[in-house]
Amino acid sequence: MQRYLFGRFLQALFSLFVLLTIVFFAARLTGDPVALLVGEMATREQVEKLRAYYGLDKPMHVQYMLYLSHLARGDLGRSIVTSRRVTTLVVQRLGASLELLAAALLLSLTVGLVTGVYCAVNRGNRFDLLGRIFAVIGQSLPVFWLGLILMLVFAVWLRLLPTCGRGGLSHLILPAVTLACGLSAGILRLTRSSMLDILSTEYIKLARIKGLSELIVIWKHAVKNGLIPVVTYFAVLLANLVAGAIVTETVFAWPGFGQLIMQAVIHRDFPLIQGIVLFVGSFVLLANVLVDILYTFLDPRIRYN
Amino acid sequence: MAVYSQKAFKNLCSIASTMRGAPKIPIVILVMVFMTAIFAPLIAPHSPTVGSLPDRMMPPFWAKGGSLNYPMGTDALGRDMLSRVIVGTRISLSIALLAVFFAGSIGTIVGLVSGYFGGPIDVFLMRMVDIALSIPLILLAIILAAALGVSFTNIIVVIVLLLWPYYARQVRGETLSIKERDFVLLARVANCSHTRIIWRHILPNVVPSLLVLATLQAAFVILVESSLSFLGVGIPPPAPAWGLMVGEGRVYLATALWLSFWPGLAIFLTVLSMNLFGDWLRDRLDPKLRQI
Numbered sequence: 001m002q003r004y005l006f007g008r009f010l011q012a013l014f015s016l017f018v019l020l021t022i023v024f025f026a027a028r029l030t031g032d033p034v035a036l037l038v039g040e041m042a043t044r045e046q047v048e049k050l051r052a053y054y055g056l057d058k059p060m061h062v063q064y065m066l067y068l069s070h071l072a073r074g075d076l077g078r079s080i081v082t083s084r085r086v087t088t089l090v091v092q093r094l095g096a097s098l099e100l101l102a103a104a105l106l107l108s109l110t111v112g113l114v115t116g117v118y119c120a121v122n123r124g125n126r127f128d129l130l131g132r133i134f135a136v137i138g139q140s141l142p143v144f145w146l147g148l149i150l151m152l153v154f155a156v157w158l159r160l161l162p163t164c165g166r167g168g169l170s171h172l173i174l175p176a177v178t179l180a181c182g183l184s185a186g187i188l189r190l191t192r193s194s195m196l197d198i199l200s201t202e203y204i205k206l207a208r209i210k211g212l213s214e215l216i217v218i219w220k221h222a223v224k225n226g227l228i229p230v231v232t233y234f235a236v237l238l239a240n241l242v243a244g245a246i247v248t249e250t251v252f253a254w255p256g257f258g259q260l261i262m263q264a265v266i267h268r269d270f271p272l273i274q275g276i277v278l279f280v281g282s283f284v285l286l287a288n289v290l291v292d293i294l295y296t297f298l299d300p301r302i303r304y305n
Numbered sequence: 306m307a308v309y310s311q312k313a314f315k316n317l318c319s320i321a322s323t324m325r326g327a328p329k330i331p332i333v334i335l336v337m338v339f340m341t342a343i344f345a346p347l348i349a350p351h352s353p354t355v356g357s358l359p360d361r362m363m364p365p366f367w368a369k370g371g372s373l374n375y376p377m378g379t380d381a382l383g384r385d386m387l388s389r390v391i392v393g394t395r396i397s398l399s400i401a402l403l404a405v406f407f408a409g410s411i412g413t414i415v416g417l418v419s420g421y422f423g424g425p426i427d428v429f430l431m432r433m434v435d436i437a438l439s440i441p442l443i444l445l446a447i448i449l450a451a452a453l454g455v456s457f458t459n460i461i462v463v464i465v466l467l468l469w470p471y472y473a474r475q476v477r478g479e480t481l482s483i484k485e486r487d488f489v490l491l492a493r494v495a496n497c498s499h500t501r502i503i504w505r506h507i508l509p510n511v512v513p514s515l516l517v518l519a520t521l522q523a524a525f526v527i528l529v530e531s532s533l534s535f536l537g538v539g540i541p542p543p544a545p546a547w548g549l550m551v552g553e554g555r556v557y558l559a560t561a562l563w564l565s566f567w568p569g570l571a572i573f574l575t576v577l578s579m580n581l582f583g584d585w586l587r588d589r590l591d592p593k594l595r596q597i
Contacts, residue, residue, distance in 0.1 A: 011432070011435070011436075014436070015435075015436045018436055019445070022445065023444075023445065023448055026445075026448050026449055026452040027448055027451075027452065028452075029452035029453065136577065136580055136581060136584070137577065139580060140524065140528075140573055140576040140577035140580050141573055142528055142531055142532065142535075142548070142551070142569060142572045142573065142576070143528075143532065144531075144532060144535045144548070144551060144552070144569075145551055145565065145569030145572065145573065148551070148555060148558055148565055148569070149566075149569075151558065152558055152559070152562065156558070156559045235438060236438065239438070239443070242443060242444075243443035243529075243532070246443060246444075246447070246536070247532050247535065247536065250535075250536060251555075261444065261447065262447070262536065262537075265447055265448060265451040265538070266451075268451075273448060276444075277444050277448075280444060281444070
């Protein structure tokens with residue numbers, strides 16, 4: 001088990017390294033940030049001086065080695081546009097993004113799992129039909145369009161909730177619902193189909209014959225195995241969630257990573273781009289490792305040797 | 306000749322009988338969407354990119370100030386929304402088809418090779434798939450789009466990079482079980498080459514689930530492409546890509562809802578029909594295949 005986890009961790013580190021390397025070189029293909037920074041009136045010397053200041057005059061591989069050596073010491077550099085430390089900029093946005101992600105995740109897990117189980121148990125009745133309609137619609141709605149429509153209805157027409165920005169709970173509702181919609185639909189479908197398989201197995205029949213209450217049969221015996229596919233797909237779900245978060249943040253002007261990375265890409269702010277990718281990448285990869293650990297608890301048949 | 310036409314007729318009949326029980330409304334919508342894409346320039350009443358400024362910001366025809374000349378209204382540059390949505394069909398569908406085709410081909414080859422040969426090749430290829438699946442690719446897509454510049458070809462490249470691992474994983478899993486079946490072992494005994502076994506004996510058995518995956522992925526591609534276009538890193542203006550149109554109309558949300566409503570509705574209906582059709586196809590061809 002320990003050996004497996006160690007290997008899994010190393011693999012995650014390697015993935016992160018690949019990601020950072022691709023981003024490092026891809027970002028530099030976008031062009032010269034200094035040209036955007038100084039404008040048309042700058043003299044040649046001024047441009048050269050600035051390029052030297054940011055280390056952009058060195059050959060690409062030297063820049064890369066320097067980047068890695070700084071990174072190993074925990075130094076992410078300074079933003080080219082604002083000259084502030086990348087770490088400070090990213091940490092400022094971390095709270096907002098995590099708040100949105102956590103709210104959406106909580107909402108979609110609750111709605112998706114409970115409705116999914118309920119649909120499977122009541123297979124074929126009206127509730128099941130409604131659940132399935134919700135699932136297929138939820139998966140087909142473009143996040144940005146759903147966000148705009150919700151904003152129009154609840155903020156502009158009904159004036160119940162604020163349109164955008166971050167504040168109290170009322171600010172969180174619209175973006176979280178927007179982001180959670182697609183994810184809960186996905187979780188609902190997965191849970192429903194795996195629960196349908198489980199409910200027809202012998203051990204569930206046995207549990208019922210033993211006279212256990214329906215509540216215990218479903219929520220204790222069946223759900224434990226029914227959750228496994230959800231956990232399996234969690235990595236993919238999480239990647240989709242991060243993608244949706246970037247779009248949702250743009251729609252609702254939510255001050256998180258999404259906005260920051262769009263600005264950084266437009267201004268070719270290399271250190272900032274790399275910093276954000278490092279944070280978001282580590283978050284997703286770490287979550288994947290945690291999911292693998294969770295796996296062994298859910299399903300004792302899976303033992304990593 | 307007669308034999309051939311009889312055969313063709315039989316094939317048509319078998320296709321028709323396979324389609325029995327297919328969901329009708331999604332198929333009608335999909336056929337309409339495909340027809341619209343093919344004949345877009347003929348159907349569109351106005352130019353999708355050149356507007357007439359005196360007619361700008363006209364609401365749909367039923368609202369006050371609207372005109373039947375522009376049934377869906379016009380945008381801030383006086384371009385006809387209906388024509389833009391019609392021509393946008395072409396962009397979304399061609400990106401979806403091309404991206405799914407290339408990602409499917411790469412993924413299938415990787416999956417077949419990986420599953421059939423096993424050993425170190427398998428370990429290496431699957432490690433690559435694991436890495437590709439665990440990286441938050443939307444970040445990479447945004448950066449690559451900025452790096453390579455926004456264009457039709459680049460968006461397809463970015464989406465292919467995003468999709469191929471799903472096919473590879475699916476095909477590998479099936480190849481692993483198919484290659485143990487008797488007909489493959491017999492082919493091996495009959496001294497068939499590896500290429501022939503993979504091409505003639507394994508691939509045809511993977512096709513059904515590939516079809517299901519491709520239909521559902523095409524829907525996903527339309528969503529990803531429109532998201533990227535919405536963010537401004539997909540299809541560049543003035544092309545009438547649906548996502549881009551929603552993004553452009555966003556500023557006028559409270560005053561001119563129709564600017565983002567129509568293209569969004571087009572995305573929603575197309576994706577919904579593809580998902581419903583894909584679900585039906587999956588139940589029909591491969592009930593075991595799960596999808597998120």
